[in-house]
Amino acid sequence: MDQADAEIGIEKKLEGARGLVSGGRYNEAQILLENTIKTVEDSGDYIKGECFEFAGPIEQIIYLHRNPGSKAPVQAKEPVASLYTSYGKILLGMGESYKAREAFDIAKEYNPVSAAIKKEYAETFRAEGDMEQFFEETVKIFPDVYEADDLSGLYGNLGYYYVEKEMWKEAMGCYLMSLHYNSKNEDAKKEISYIQEKSEGNAGVPSIDDFREAAKEHGIPVGPDNEIVGIAAAYGHRALNDGRKDVAHYFFRIVYDLTADEEIFGTLQQIEEELAAEA
Numbered sequence: 001m002d003q004a005d006a007e008i009g010i011e012k013k014l015e016g017a018r019g020l021v022s023g024g025r026y027n028e029a030q031i032l033l034e035n036t037i038k039t040v041e042d043s044g045d046y047i048k049g050e051c052f053e054f055a056g057p058i059e060q061i062i063y064l065h066r067n068p069g070s071k072a073p074v075q076a077k078e079p080v081a082s083l084y085t086s087y088g089k090i091l092l093g094m095g096e097s098y099k100a101r102e103a104f105d106i107a108k109e110y111n112p113v114s115a116a117i118k119k120e121y122a123e124t125f126r127a128e129g130d131m132e133q134f135f136e137e138t139v140k141i142f143p144d145v146y147e148a149d150d151l152s153g154l155y156g157n158l159g160y161y162y163v164e165k166e167m168w169k170e171a172m173g174c175y176l177m178s179l180h181y182n183s184k185n186e187d188a189k190k191e192i193s194y195i196q197e198k199s200e201g202n203a204g205v206p207s208i209d210d211f212r213e214a215a216k217e218h219g220i221p222v223g224p225d226n227e228i229v230g231i232a233a234a235y236g237h238r239a240l241n242d243g244r245k246d247v248a249h250y251f252f253r254i255v256y257d258l259t260a261d262e263e264i265f266g267t268l269q270q271i272e273e274e275l276a277a278e279a
Contacts, residue, residue, distance in 0.1 A: 007077075007078070008036065008039050008040060008043065008078055009078075010036060010040070010078040010079050010080065010082070010083050011078065011079060013032060013033065013036040013083070014033075014079065014082060014083065014086055016029075016032055017029040017032050017033050017086055017090065018086075020032065021090060021093070026090060026093060026094050027094075029090050030087070030090050030091070030094070033083065033086060033087040033090065034087070036083060037083060037084070037087060040080060040083065046076055046078075046080045046110075048106070048109040048110065049109060050074060051073070051074045051075070051076040051080070051110070052073045052074065052075060052076060052081070052110055052111055052112075053075070053076045053079055053080055053081035053082065053110050053111050054073070054075060054111060054113075055111070055114065055116075056250075057247075057250065058146050058228075058231070058232060058250075058251070058254060059111065059113050059114065059146075060073060060075075061231060061235065062113045062144070062146075062228070062231065063112060063113050065227075065231060066113070076110065080110050081107045081108075081110035081111040081114065081117065082107075083107075084103045084104070084106045084107035084110065085103070085104065085107040085116070085117050085120060087103045088100040088101070088102075088103030088104045088107065088120060089120060091103060092120070092123060092124060092127060095127075097124040097125075097127040097128050098124070100120075100124050101121060101124040104117055104118075104120050104121040104124065105121070107120075108121065113144050114144065115141050115144040115145045115146075115147075115150050115154075116150070118137070118140065118141045118144065119138075119141060119150075119153065119154070119157075121137060122134055122137035122138050122141065122157070125137060126157075126160075131161055131164055131165070134157075134161060135158065135161045138154055138157045138158055138161070139158075139219060139220060139221065141154055142154060142221040142225055143221075143225045143227065143228070144225075144228075145224060145225065145228065145258075146224075146228050146232065146254050146257075146258065147254075147257055147258075148181040148182060148257045148258060149181070149182055151177075151181040151223075151224060151258070152177075152178045152179070152180075152181035152182035152185050152188070153178070153182075155174045155175070155177040155178035155181065155188075156174070156175065156178040156185065156187060156188055156191075158174040158220060159171045159172075159174035159175040159178060159188070159191055160191075162174060163191065163194070163195065166198075168195050168198065168199035168202065168203035169199075169202075169203050169204065169206060169210075169214070170214055170218065171191070171195050171203070172192065172195050172196075172199075172203040172204065172205070172206060173206040173210065173211040173214055173215075174220075175188045175191050175192050175195070176192070176205070176206065176211070177211065177222075179192075223258075224258035224259065228254075228258070229255055229258055229259060232251045232252075232254040232255045232258075233251070233252075233255050233264075235247075235251045236248045236250075236251030236252040236254075236255060236267075239251060240252075240267075240271070245271050245274060245275055246275065248271060249268060249271045249272070249275070252264050252267055252268050252271070253268060256268060
């Protein structure tokens with residue numbers, strides 16, 4: 001049976017589950033998604049390892065880059081990774097961290113390069129109070145990140161880890177990095193004030209060199225993954241040379257979001273002006 005002939009309506013089910021959760025009806029949302037998952041699994045049309053739900057072209061490219069020689073992945077016609085992710089989040093909200101982790105594990109099979117799914121997976125360990133595993137899983141996510149907001153969130157999570165350990169200087173450094181990638185992160189601002197209060201001002205304001213030194217000691221990545229930046233830049237230049245300006249804009253936007261490179265910003269502006277003139 002073709003996937004097109006087996007339309008399950010996953011998005012509508014997810015919308016329904018979100019409505020139930022917003023009304024505090026977690027059990028009903030759980031049952032709704034469990035029934036949807038059963039339909040997906042019974043259909044046999046969404047085989048793990050054969051079809052995927054990538055959030056955008058960059059994720060598919062990262063997957064192929066890491067799996068050389070593999071055939072082009074088939075994009076699932078419905079959001080199957082999102083289904084398992086949403087189910088896992090409901091379970092986590094109900095205190096079922098182990099079952100939630102199992103759901104996130106399946107979601108990762110449908111999207112092995114999703115930072116969003118892996119962040120939820122890491123949250124199951126925070127819920128269990130296993131802070132060392134939470135730290136380890138959080139660090140593993142950095143190579144998948146292609147948005148500044150995700151970098152901000154990861155540094156915020158590491159800051160939380162160090163606050164729990166009362167390692168104030170390391171916590172301060174992580175939250176300052178979080179703010180660097182999202183200056184509007186109010187949670188990071190609140191945590192910085194909390195750290196200053198708890199440390200009686202002894203946490204200081206670490207410089208980037210101070211943070212690099214601490215990060216090296218603790219195995220924390222500093223900034224975006226160079227491979228991700230390089231891939232996005234290479235595809236952006238290739239698309240621009242081929243005259244595919246909208247595609248080039250997509251990839252250069254990723255590079256700029258991660259690096260704030262002024263030359264890339266100029267290229268983006270030029271592409272936008274040319275696209276506007278052609279419209």
